[in-house]
Amino acid sequence: MGDYFDRTKQLLSGKTLWFAIAATSCAVVVLLHTMLSRIPADALVAITGIAKTADVTSTIANSVPLNFDVPKNFQAKTIKDAPVPVSEKVIALTFDDGPWPETTEQILATLKQENVKATFYMVGQPLKSFPEIGKKVLADGHVIANHTLHHWYKQMSPLVAQREIEDTAKIIKEVLNVETDYFRPPGGVLTNGLVAYAEKQNQSVNMWSVDSGDSHPKRPSSEAILATILAGATPGGIVLMHDGGGSHGNTAKAVPQIIAKLRAQGYKFVTVPELLELSSSFAEPPTAQESLTRSHT
Numbered sequence: 001m002g003d004y005f006d007r008t009k010q011l012l013s014g015k016t017l018w019f020a021i022a023a024t025s026c027a028v029v030v031l032l033h034t035m036l037s038r039i040p041a042d043a044l045v046a047i048t049g050i051a052k053t054a055d056v057t058s059t060i061a062n063s064v065p066l067n068f069d070v071p072k073n074f075q076a077k078t079i080k081d082a083p084v085p086v087s088e089k090v091i092a093l094t095f096d097d098g099p100w101p102e103t104t105e106q107i108l109a110t111l112k113q114e115n116v117k118a119t120f121y122m123v124g125q126p127l128k129s130f131p132e133i134g135k136k137v138l139a140d141g142h143v144i145a146n147h148t149l150h151h152w153y154k155q156m157s158p159l160v161a162q163r164e165i166e167d168t169a170k171i172i173k174e175v176l177n178v179e180t181d182y183f184r185p186p187g188g189v190l191t192n193g194l195v196a197y198a199e200k201q202n203q204s205v206n207m208w209s210v211d212s213g214d215s216h217p218k219r220p221s222s223e224a225i226l227a228t229i230l231a232g233a234t235p236g237g238i239v240l241m242h243d244g245g246g247s248h249g250n251t252a253k254a255v256p257q258i259i260a261k262l263r264a265q266g267y268k269f270v271t272v273p274e275l276l277e278l279s280s281s282f283a284e285p286p287t288a289q290e291s292l293t294r295s296h297t
């Protein structure tokens with residue numbers, strides 16, 4: 001019996017010890033949380049220097065998704081550029097068919113170094129295969145857009161078109177916790193059912209004003225890619241390049257020069273959502289009737 005009591009006593013003291021440790025840990029966590037939450041977010045960024053990544057990590061971990069919404073006047077519209085005053089020398093660099101090993105990360109490194117944000121039209125299948133590369137794109141602050149699951153050009157039934165877009169949206173949500181209303185049809189095919197579905201969902205369908213030509217089977221040199229883009233660049237333009245769907249070393253090699261030369265011409269780089277926001281801010285003011293209606297609501 002004595003043995004039994006001794007062991008109970010031992011167990012109890014063990015439990016008490018664990019309880020004490022747990023309670024102390026909780027108190028420390030609560031104290032730390034209280035301290036940190038009193039520090040303004042900006043100061044915390046300055047202290048830790050990891051805010052961008054941490055934000056994205058918490059975005060992925062938390063249930064609230066990051067949304068890339070479309071300004072109202074661009075919803076359910078297909079665009080190849082966005083009108084901006086000539087004085088607003090902005091241009092959007094876009095990359096399709098990734099995420100992809102090597103090329104995506106090479107391009108990301110340049111964009112980070114040059115402090116340029118771009119828009120990435122991701123295909124569902126490679127995003128599923130290379131989720132970590134997809135997460136890097138998001139962590140670096142770029143815009144995520146939908147470029148279908150299989151990258152088909154063929155005619156599709158409404159149901160298949162819906163699946164191509166929605167299955168990709170699901171992968172983007174699962175991997176990145178992002179919801180995006182920006183869509184680009186593979187090959188720029190506008191009549192195979194995909195664009196009809198995307199517009200029905202009020203998405204923004206993004207074509208391009210400059211095709212870098214980098215997806216041509218005979219891969220053009222980085223010099224040729226650069227020359228094509230410089231020849232076609234306009235304020236409010238959208239530049240099409242590729243980081244995936246095969247190796248695009250020449251594109252990755254061209255990006256530093258593309259940024260340098262366009263900058264020298266006075267261009268600023270924006271994402272497609274930023275371009276549409278800017279364009280919307282210069283849109284026609286509402287008519288007298290609209291203003292009247294608005295003032296009564």
Ligand SMILES: [Zn+2]
Pocket residue numbers: 096097147151186187
């Ligand atoms: Zn594509």
